[in-house]
Amino acid sequence: MQKSLLIALIVTVIGAVVIHQFGSALPAYAAFILGAVIVATVLSIMPNSASPSSDAKYVGPTKTLYVGNLPYRVHENEVKELFAKYGPVNSVRLVRDRKTGRRKGFGFVEMSDTGADKALGKLNDYSFQERTLKVREARSQESSSDREQ
């Protein structure tokens, strides 16, 4: 949001300079206003590239999965891509020691409810990087949208 405003301001200033170079008849403030109008028009024309404030996060019934027996050299993106085949992955957190930074070999994957169910059935005991993954539902902090009542 604020980054977009900063970019818009920079583009506005650059556009104002360009416009000022084009027509010297226009004053500087008029060129600035014209540049602002142009930027506003461009931002309103293409909202697909500028309006999505965050990533393609999945909003809905989400469930946190526990992933154990992970290889130490695996990265979060690989786990994310692996689980993304069965459902929209919201976030991946690989647990590592905070002071030493060494990986503990397990992590948590937050994804959609249905995708988590499918991923649990497909990726449990799945041979990944010469390791057998252990996928279980997380014990605490179950669903963020489906509260217990």
Place this chain on the structure above:
DNA sequence: GCTGAGCGA
């Protein structure tokens, strides 16, 4: 630099 069961600051 290492390891192998593990539910997270």
